[in-house]
Structures are given as C-alpha cells and as structure tokens.
Amino acid sequence: MKIREGELRRLRMPLVGPFRTSFGTQTERDILLVKLTGEDSEGWGECVAMDVPLYSSEFVAGCEHVIRTWLLPLLMRQDDVQPEAVSELFAPFAGNRMAKEAVELAVLDAELKRRGQSLAAYLGSVCDRIPCGVSVGITDTTEQLLAQLEGYLAQGYQRIKLKIEPGLDVERVRAVREHFGPDLRLQVDANAAYTLEDADHLARLDEFGLILIEQPIHEEEVWAHAKLARRLRTPVCLDESILSARVARECIEIGACSIVNIKAGRVGGYLEAKRIHDVCAELGVPVWCGGMLETGIGRAANLALAGLPNFTIIGDVSASNRFWREDITEPFEMVDGHIAVPTEPGLGVTVRQEVLDRYTTSVERIRA
Ligand code: OSB
Ligand code: MG
DSSP states (O other), X not given: OOEEEEEEEEEEEEEEEEEEETTEEEEEEEEEEEEEEESSOEEEEEEOOOSSTTSSSOOHHHHHXXXXXXXXXXXXXXXXXXXXXXXXXXXXXXXXHHHHHXXXXXXXXXXXXXXXXXXXXXXXXXXXXXXXXXXXXXXXXXXXXXXXXXXXXXXTOOEEEEEOBTTBSHHHHHHHHHHHOTTSOEEEEOTTOBOGGGHHHHHGGGGGOOSOEEOOBOTTOHHHHHHHHTTOSSOEEESTTOOSHHHHHHHHHTTSOSEEEEOHHHHTSHHHHHHHHHHHHXXXXXXXXXXXXXXXXXXXXXXHHHTSTTOOSOOSOOOGGGTOSSOSBSOOOOBTTEEEOOOSSBTXXXXXXXXXXXXXXXXXXXXX
C-alpha cells in the first residue's frame, strides 16, 4: 500500500468523572488520532500518550511532533507499506513508542481492510468476546469508593482494579474486601508510588487474596521488583517497566514479575504487544490487557489483542461509557460482563465524523 496522505487530529474529550492515580488526576483527555489514506483504503490509529508526561516520558504534543517530523515523512517515502515492516522502518528512532504505535495501528487498519481481515483474526485471537474489568481511581473517601464499586459490579464488571498510593492502600483494600467478600476478583495498581523500603508495608496486602499488585516501584528499578516479589505472597505484575519483548523476557528471568500487563502503546505497537504475549506464553507467565482511557479506536484494537490465548487474567477492558458520555465510534457495550470482539476488517469500527468534529481542536494534513 502506498500512503498518499496523513492526517493528525487532536481532540479534547471530557471524562464522565475524574480519574485519580498516584501520579495525578485527569478530568479530560487530550487525544491524538492518526488517519492514513492510501489509494483504496484508509486507516485510523490512536495515540495513548497523556497531555503531561506523568505516566511515562511521552506526551501528546511530543508524539505529534515526532509523527509529523520523522515518522510520517519516512512512511510516505515508501512505495509499499506493510504493517509487518513498520517497526523496523521506525527502529532507527529511539523510544517514542506511543508515537510509533499510533502510526502502526493506522497502517494495520488500512492494510487489513484491503486484505479483508479483522485485526483479531490477524493477531490470532481465539475469543469472540472478552470478559470485562474496570480500573477504579483513588477516591476522597472509602464510602465513595464502595459506592462506585457497587455501581460497577451492578453493571456486570467481573474484576476490579483499585488505584493505590501510600496512605490510601491497606485500609482501602481491607474495606473493599470486608464489604464485597472473598469472591470479588480484586487487584491493585500503584503506578510506581512505593520503594523497596515499603516491602513490609506492602506485605500487609497479602492477607486480602489479591490477584496481583501492579508496578509498585519506579519503572527503572526492575531488580528492586525482584527483591520485593520474594517478600510478598501477592504476585508482582509490571506495567511501566515493560517496554518491549526483550525487557519482558529479562524481567521474568530475574523474577521481577510473574504476571505482565500488556499495553500496545507503551511497547511501540500491536505487533510488539503480540511478541510480548508470545514470550510470556513461552515462559509460562500469564498476561492481561491494560488500557489508557482509549476511545473506540484504541478500544477496538485492545479487544482484538485481548483475545489471544495467553490473556488469561481479566484486563482493564471496559465499555465505552466507563470513560465517555459519547464515543467517536459506535460505543462498545458490555453484555453479561463481556464485550464482543469486532469482526469486520481492520479495527472493525466506524468513526462518527460529526462527533469527531465536535471534539476536534486541530487538524493537520501531510501529503506525500
Ligand atoms: O497504570 O494502568 C495504568 C490509565 C492511564 C494511565 C495508566 C493506567 C491507566 C489505567 C486505566 O489504569 C485503564 C483503562 O483505560 O481502563
Ligand atoms: Mg498500570
């Protein structure tokens, strides 16, 4: 496929409610979309970078700059672009994985539409629907947290992830356990808010039967995670630290984690995400699909990925209305605690132009 035109579009979309993590509170999302047009096909990609570099070093304006200045011009100089060649084409540029992922996803969508194949079938999905979990932000009070969980469980969510931070951890988890009982599937995510010094404190979570604790320590301290893992009964899962299949293998081999959160944006694309899935399967480590407050575009791709066979832990796969009053594609709805995996070619979603235009703050077109 020859790429004729690239479109970079920024959106500002309000969240249905504030989302607080140990690194900050979000009330809206600044989203970058990439649209690629070839001779007979077009495709969409979503960049998951946040507007401020708090979760990782990438941020949306930086991704836009990288895509506009280096990635798209290089892509548009190619006579034939195939999704399998994109990551190698971009390999000379260090890092910038979220920028690369957005472009690769648009190539995948456009090319798979030409091939008449869904992203799920292409990646090797074995499921037609995915069980739903929800990531729940830190609340001001325990009562608010319990009320929110009541609501999510009534809707059918099958697993709860609680964001935690020092001071809002053990007692919150205890309250949730006491209120909802031992059968609730429960895990926590610290977004790197602790250090190895907190090992004894974090071991107090052991009594609550958590599925896992996600990224307790700074992303660069993988050896500290290995030492922590030996002091906890709760399995340690890594998110921010896992930047590639290579890193995933190393982290597993040194014992830094026994479960992996896979987010395509964090690792540079859905093909690298699949490679991480494969490495983890080879090493006997279960994986689950993370999320980054995606619109229907990124959500469709996550559903396709989450259907791979080693996604044996319920992920942050939630319905469109978890974050949005109105989605820019047809909304993903949860039925009996599951969301159906799109089956149409490519991402299998249609962008609603009228909704898109209402949330758009800027559009830039780049021609070959
Ligand atoms: O650490 O998993 C995380 C959202 C933004 C940045 C980091 C994380 C998250 C979430 C939300 O937990 C997951 C979702 O999109 O449902
Ligand atoms: Mg996380």
